[in-house]
Amino acid sequence: MILAKTGNEAMAYAMKQINPDVVAAYPITPSTEIVQIFSNYVHDGLVDTEFVAVESEHSAMAACIGSAASGCRTMTATASQGLALMHEMLFIAGGLRLPIVVPIASRSLSSPLNIHADHSDSLASRDSGWMQFFCETVEEGYDSLIMAVKMAEKCSLPAIVSIDGFILSHCMERIEALDEQKVRDWLGPYKPNWNLLDLDRPILVGPATLQDYYYEFKRSQIEGMRTALPKVQEVMADFEKTFGRGYGVLEEYRCEDAEAVALLMGSASGDMRQAVDRLREQGGKVGMVKLRVFRPLPHELLRKTLTRFKTVAVLDRADSVNSFVGPLYNEVAASLYGAENQPELLSYVFGLGGKEFSPDDAARILEGALAGRKDETVTYVGVR
Amino acid sequence: MASLKQLCKKPELFSKGHRACAGCGESLAVRQVLLAADQPIVTVMPTGCLEIFSSIYPHSAWQVPMIHTAFETSASTASGVETAYRFHKKMGRMKEDVKFIAFGGDGGTYDIGFQALSGAVERRHKFLYVCTDNEGYMNTGIQRSSATPMGAHTTTSPAGTKIPGKKQHRKDIMEIMIAHDLAYAGQTTVALWNDLVTKVQKALAADGPTFLNVLVPCPLGWQYPGDRTIEVSRLAADTCFWPVYEFDNGRYKINHLPKEKLAVEEFLKPQGRFRHLFTHPEGKDVIAEIQRHIDAKWALLQKKAEVLG
Numbered sequence: 280m281i282l283a284k285t286g287n288e289a290m291a292y293a294m295k296q297i298n299p300d301v302v303a304a305y306p307i308t309p310s311t312e313i314v315q316i317f318s319n320y321v322h323d324g325l326v327d328t329e330f331v332a333v334e335s336e337h338s339a340m341a342a343c344i345g346s347a348a349s350g351c352r353t354m355t356a357t358a359s360q361g362l363a364l365m366h367e368m369l370f371i372a373g374g375l376r377l378p379i380v381v382p383i384a385s386r387s388l389s390s391p392l393n394i395h396a397d398h399s400d401s402l403a404s405r406d407s408g409w410m411q412f413f414c415e416t417v418e419e420g421y422d423s424l425i426m427a428v429k430m431a432e433k434c435s436l437p438a439i440v441s442i443d444g445f446i447l448s449h450c451m452e453r454i455e456a457l458d459e460q461k462v463r464d465w466l467g468p469y470k471p472n473w474n475l476l477d478l479d480r481p482i483l484v485g486p487a488t489l490q491d492y493y494y495e496f497k498r499s500q501i502e503g504m505r506t507a508l509p510k511v512q513e514v515m516a517d518f519e520k521t522f523g524r525g526y527g528v529l530e531e532y533r534c535e536d537a538e539a540v541a542l543l544m545g546s547a548s549g550d551m552r553q554a555v556d557r558l559r560e561q562g563g564k565v566g567m568v569k570l571r572v573f574r575p576l577p578h579e580l581l582r583k584t585l586t587r588f589k590t591v592a593v594l595d596r597a598d599s600v601n602s603f604v605g606p607l608y609n610e611v612a613a614s615l616y617g618a619e620n621q622p623e624l625l626s627y628v629f630g631l632g633g634k635e636f637s638p639d640d641a642a643r644i645l646e647g648a649l650a651g652r653k654d655e656t657v658t659y660v661g662v663r
Numbered sequence: 664m665a666s667l668k669q670l671c672k673k674p675e676l677f678s679k680g681h682r683a684c685a686g687c688g689e690s691l692a693v694r695q696v697l698l699a700a701d702q703p704i705v706t707v708m709p710t711g712c713l714e715i716f717s718s719i720y721p722h723s724a725w726q727v728p729m730i731h732t733a734f735e736t737s738a739s740t741a742s743g744v745e746t747a748y749r750f751h752k753k754m755g756r757m758k759e760d761v762k763f764i765a766f767g768g769d770g771g772t773y774d775i776g777f778q779a780l781s782g783a784v785e786r787r788h789k790f791l792y793v794c795t796d797n798e799g800y801m802n803t804g805i806q807r808s809s810a811t812p813m814g815a816h817t818t819t820s821p822a823g824t825k826i827p828g829k830k831q832h833r834k835d836i837m838e839i840m841i842a843h844d845l846a847y848a849g850q851t852t853v854a855l856w857n858d859l860v861t862k863v864q865k866a867l868a869a870d871g872p873t874f875l876n877v878l879v880p881c882p883l884g885w886q887y888p889g890d891r892t893i894e895v896s897r898l899a900a901d902t903c904f905w906p907v908y909e910f911d912n913g914r915y916k917i918n919h920l921p922k923e924k925l926a927v928e929e930f931l932k933p934q935g936r937f938r939h940l941f942t943h944p945e946g947k948d949v950i951a952e953i954q955r956h957i958d959a960k961w962a963l964l965q966k967k968a969e970v971l972g
Contacts, residue, residue, distance in 0.1 A: 300750045303743060329750045331742060334782030338739035341779065344732050345707070345743025351750055353743075371732050475728050476748060478703050478759055485731040486720040 280456045286447035289421040289454055290356065290382040290440075291316035295326055296462040297428055299380075300351035300469065303331040303342035307361035308394045309444040310384035314356050336361035340368035340379075347377035348484050350474035352428070354379065358444060359386035362400045366407070369437075373408020374500060375485060376472075378431030378438070382424050384448035385441045385545070385596075387632040395633020396443040398545065398596040401573075402606045408500055410438040410507065411574040413544035417442070417452035419526065422518070423571075425457070428466055430514045434507040435472065443546040443596075445633060457522055465521050507575040528577045529584065533559055534566030539648035542568045542585070542611060543594035547629070547636050551594075554641035558649075565645045570607070578614035585611070586618050592625040592648040594660075604657055623651060629660035636661065665860040670698050674726070681724035682716040686889025688879030688896060689713055689795040691853045693766065696793055696875075697727065699863035702762045705744060706730075709737040709771040712802040713795065735776040738783035738792060741765035745788045762867050763790035769810035770800045773836050784843045784872045791866045791873045794836065797881040805884040809834040812904070813956070814949040815936045817884070822939035827949055832956055840874040841910045849909040851918070852878035854896035858907060858918050865911065878905045886935025898930040903961040904953075908968070915967040924961075927954045 284292060291313045294302070302321075304314040314332075321330040333339045339355045347353040357365065362383060372379050388399045401411055412427060414420040420442040427438040442448055475484055488496060512528060519525025530548075533555050534540055541551050548569040558565045568584060568591075570577075585591050593612075595605025604612075604626045615621050627644055630636040640660055647658075676697035683690040689712060697704070705728045708714050714731050717724040732740045741763055751757035767776055772794040780792060799817050800806040807820040813832045816822040820829035841848050847869040849862035859877060866873035880896050882889040899905035900919050904927055907919035928950065931937035940946035 301743065301746050303746070327750075327754065329746045329753070331746050331786065333739065333742065334778060334785070337735070338742065338779050338782055341732055341736035341739035342743030342746065345730060345740040345745075346747040346750075347743075348730055349744045349747030349751075351747040353747075367733055368736070475730050475744060476705060476751065476757065476761070478705075478728070478761070481726060481728045483718055483723040483725050483729045483731075486718040486723065487715050487731075488720045492720050 282454050282456050283451050284417060284454050285312070285449050285451050286417045286420055286442040287312035287384065287449065288316060289417045290424055290442065291320070292456065293421045293424040294354060295320045296457065296459045297354070297425060297466060298326045298463060299328050299354045301329050301331070301346040301353045302355060303333050303339045303346065304355040305333050305336045305339045305357070305361060307336065307358050309386055309448045310356045310358040310382070312448070313382055313384070336364040337368060340365040340372065343379045344368060344372050344375065344377060347372070347379050348375065348475045350469070350471045350476060352469035354381065356382045358384045359388060359400045362404060363388060366404060369404050369407035369409060371485070372437045374496070376435040376500065376503060378435060380424070380427045380431050380438050380440070382420070382440045382442070384444040386444035393632035394444070396446050396546070397631045397633070398441070401439055401441050402597045404439070405574060405606065408436065408504065409574060410434065410436050410511070412438065412440045412572055413570065414440065414442050414447070415546055415548040415569060417447055417450070418454040420447060421454055422524070422526065425462055425466070426514055426518050430511050432469060433510045433514060434503060436503055436507060441545065446546045461521070504575050508577055511572060511575065526571060528572045528580055530569040530571065531584065532567040532569065534568065536564055537566035537588055538564040539590040539592065539645060540566040540568050540588050541592045541594060541641065541644055541648065542570060544570045544573060544607065545596060547594065547596065547641070550636055550638045551641045553638040554645055557638065557642055558645050563645065563649055565649060576610055576614070581611060581614040582618050585615060585622055586620045588622045590625065590648045590651055591622045592627055592644050594627045594629055594644070596630045598628050598631070626657040627660050628657055634661050665699065665857055665864070670860065673698050676726045677717070678724045678726055680722070682719065683712070684883055684889065686882040686892040688853050688881060688892050689768070689797060690716065691892070692793070692795050692859070692877045692879045695853065695856055695859050696764065696863050699860040700762060700764070700867060701864070702867065703759050704762045704764055707737050707741040707744060707763070707765040709767050709776060710734040711768045711771060713766060713768065715802060734771055735779055737765045737767040737771055737776055737779070739779035741790050742783045742786065742788045745790050765790055765792045767792065767794055768801070769794060769796040769798060769808045772796070773809045773834050781843065784840070784845065784874070787871050789871060791863070791875065793875045793877060795877055795879045797879045797884060798833070799881070799884050801881050801884045810836070813953050814940050816939060817936070822943070827939055827943040827945050837876055845874055845910065846871045847873040847909070847911055848875070850876045850905070851907050852896045852900055852905055854893045855900060855907060855919060862909060865909070884936065887933050891933060895930070895933055898925065898933070901925050902927050902930040903957055904930050906961060906964050908964060913971065915964070915971045917964065917968050927957055
């Protein structure tokens with residue numbers, strides 16, 4: 280079915296089709312509508328979900344943890360300060376290996392206050408043990424959210440699916456909605472590994488550990504993330520087989536004979552796509568690598584892919600404020616360390632707080648990458 | 664009303680072997696609360712003394728399902744657990760009738776977890792919240808909380824040469840919780856085991872969220888020998904420093920009327936945390952103010968019990 284949906288509408292619609300057991304959420308711009316629309320589905324009886332309108336994001340994630348630990352397929356939605364307020368609880372969900380799934384409309388972090396798109400929120404949570412997926416379009420967000428449920432449960436890892444705030448959350452696009460029953464059948468019922476409410480087998484969830492066991496628990500969690508990528512890929516393949524459209528961990532766009540490519544995540548990939556087309560028309564050997572999966576980091580795939588090019592421009596829609604480079608650059612550079620045929624890496628930061636990023640900006644980055652120039656450590660695109 | 668005979672026959676749901684200090688009031692309260700429940704129960708606790716002394720992996724004192732997430736999240740985690748239960752019931756996946764009990768110290772209840780508690784209660788999640796109140800952040804080494812009484816020495820409200828301990832009175836959490844339109848709220852202390860057990864049973868039978876505030880003396884933080892916990896607990900009740908009462912469907916009832924209302928000094932004297940009040944130049948005034956506050960609160964409570972009893 281062809282539908283016109285904003286990103287938020289599409290995420291809420293995906294949630295309706297997923298029909299989670301429990302949703303506990305708190306509104307925040309720009310993801311508020313996801314919760315609003317979903318609560319309509321609840322009140323109109325279109326889902327079986329128990330919806331809890333909690334009093335903060337911190338409580339939202341705490342309630343999600345309680346629910347997921349009690350054998351329920353559990354979701355929430357948030358962004359920005361909301362995800363930051365959840366920060367403490369994100370680590371606990373990760374440590375307990377609970378497959379909670381959260382769509383976020385990515386937004387900058389205060390101060391100064393700003394409600395527009397960048398990836399500061401999700402990237403600040405990168406070490407919390409959550410899988411993270413970034414999307415270019417509304418339909419990709421919709422598909423990714425449905426897939427994330429299966430991935431999270433298969434890997435026993437929680438997952439964030441990011442659509443860029445306003446740019447996707449509030450912009451209407453055409454999506455081809457999947458058949459609801461088919462989605463529900465594909466997901467099947469949630470089969471938890473353990474359940475707090477199993478009265479016959481009382482368990483203690485979230486014990487204290489000392490120097491003797493903490494490290495082993497963490498090592499096991501690390502292994503869970505380390506071995507997640509093939510499972511993520513299996514789910515992607517299964518989705519494609521079932522629904523007839525699919526995605527990779529990363530997407531190469533016109534990279535066949537490229538000398539210089541841009542690597543980035545999120546909606547700006549659309550601008551970069553246009554810029555690549557434009558430069559290609561002029562004979563420029565450029566391409567784009569769109570990274571869809573940030574956690575688990577597909578470091579081997581990045582290494583294999585990026586060593587084919589002479590120059591790679593890495594675009595960060597966030598900054599680590601570490602006096603050096605952005606978070607994505609850091610991870611890409613680490614993935615390439617020690618590889619033969621290392622490309623030259625250029626670092627770009629762009630679009631903070633929703634700052635306009637156009638195909639012209641994207642084209643200039645590709646031109647710079649083609650020329651192999653490296654004027655400064657980081658280029659801050661579009662800053663006045 | 665419970666009988667000791669009956670309670671003795673019940674299985675211990677909070678087992679021996681945990682690591683609480685000798686004389687810990689909180690561990691007594693938790694054991695009594697679990698003994699009181701007749702139905703299957705699922706429990707929640709925050710980070711704090713209770714979690715540390717009862718759940719150091721691979722050991723557990725809990726013979727019932729227990730979940731711990733963070734410090735300020737006992738009520739919010741309980742929200743999620745109770746919601747999951749309602750979902751399972753609705754879908755016919757669970758047959759048993761389960762009661763939920765969330766514990767929290769005064770830190771997790773009055774202070775850092777207060778928002779989560781207020782929110783969970785406003786949403787009418789059906790659970791009993793038990794505050795084990797030892798009047799300070801004991802797990803981190805005895806810092807002041809908003810439950811710490813005036814004059815008490817803590818490590819962040821120390822008895823200095825200039826300022827003699829905590830300057831403010833405690834927060835009246837009972838009235839705050841009652842203002843949430845609870846079906847049942849009760850305040851008691853571990854010395855009055857029968858009262859505590861009865862209150863737990865009333866709370867679990869009530870519809871909607873319920874609240875108990877249980878004074879649990881802490882030998883380490885209050886500085887008295889561990890074998891005097893029950894005595895100190897009883898003195899709190901007999902001086903009316905800790906009024907033992909309940910709010911049951913709109914009616915106030917005082918459950919413990921001391922034969923003779925003792926002067927607050929009787930409660931203060933055995934405790935090292937108030938020792939300085941008997942030597943500091945301002946100590947007399949502080950004690951007088953504590954007594955005035957107790958008397959005023961007690962008079963108000965008596966009035967409420969009379970008018971709304």
